[in-house]
Amino acid sequence: PQGWYQVKPSDYTGSGFDRGHLIPAADRNKTEADSKAVFLMTNILPQAPDNNQGPWENLESDCRALVRQGKELYIIAGSAGVGGTGMKGKRTTLVKGAVTVPATLWKIVVILDRPGLTLESITETTPVIAVVMPNQQGIKGRSWTSYRTSIDAVEELTGYDFLSNLVEPLQAVLEAKPVLPAQSTQ
Template sequence: MKNRIIYALLIALCVIGFWLFENFYTPATYSNPNGTRRDLVQTDFLPNSTTGEVVQHAYYTLSYSEAHEQAEWVAYTLKRKHLTYDDRERPYFIEDPKVKTKSADWRNYRGSGYDRGHLLPAGDRRFSEQAYNETFYTSNISPQDKYFNAGIWNRLEQKVRYWCKKYGNLIVVTGGILKNDLEEIGSEDVDVPRTFYKIVLRGNGERTQVLAFLIPAEESQEPLQNFVVPVDEIEKKTGIDFFQNQPEAWQSVIESEVNDNGWKF
């Protein structure tokens, strides 16, 4: 009888310990070590922030929307030297310490039926532990249908890597279309975008080439080319001025056209 009581107490302590770990444990911040080299988007190509909450990490920049508990955009450079196959241990998702209002807790996603979908893919940042771990801040994730996340969205991410290998350095800006009538999950009311966008830029000056994608947040077998739109269309849906620091004449040409010539699909 005494042994049964001891066993029951041990089991109860294990259950309580596991519950406390799951609900209250947060690992150390993925801080920026001294001397870490940065590969950030030039200010000339950063979008404006409609929220005023711009956060700069060592290897990407974002604009956080507290109202939607996720980034309205994440911007980063992708270079050939970034595309490694280093084996990295997947870290915990943690709140972003640089977001003043605190980014959403990952537990909002638990049991929601949605993936914690990366905006800046972890696969683009395998070249260093620091760069890889930074992608697991919850400011860099958005609720995504698992078939979308593993399907057409993943195909687009892979295509971007292919273009980087083929053409060289790229600038990528990506996020969900954030509105006021979206489904919400978790105790913090994380909004679930119905559509995601990705803008890919290469070159500079008159030789700049841009492709912009607007994709409904559901799996599709359609070719990626079918989702190419003018940057202007994404600006209308988001209220974001993506290339605000570029000359007006440059913007009027680059943002209004759909031209996938020179991009091998």
């Protein structure tokens, strides 16, 4: 919107934070338009390098491995809170307050057996992954599986209502599950 600061890639230079992608470039490379879209600043947030290059990246890789196995994934990702720790210490904002540094990053993954399934194909046994990871240094060697949680916990953190197109009894079961369909390959 007019009057809002327009974030530039250079705003992250020297900040101690990576330009963290909510949708990774490796997930959107089928067309040139898709590839360009992931580099829009609306898809990028200040992410601690150890988070971005550690458990977050490993979860992204494991999701791609599931797709290579023939699964179809529905992924929702975002951030919550204020204040993360990058290579230069704790920060709440960048660019004189124009960019908020999040305290955590979260991701929800619904895993369907194969492409083309509909909403009606989702059952109580459909695998889901939910994680909340701290936006901080010192976690690069940790497995993303150590940050598993329930979708309910992500809803409580964010105030959002996920999986709201599912009938309520099914939604409640899936959102309460802190399950993992397979161990991390990382």
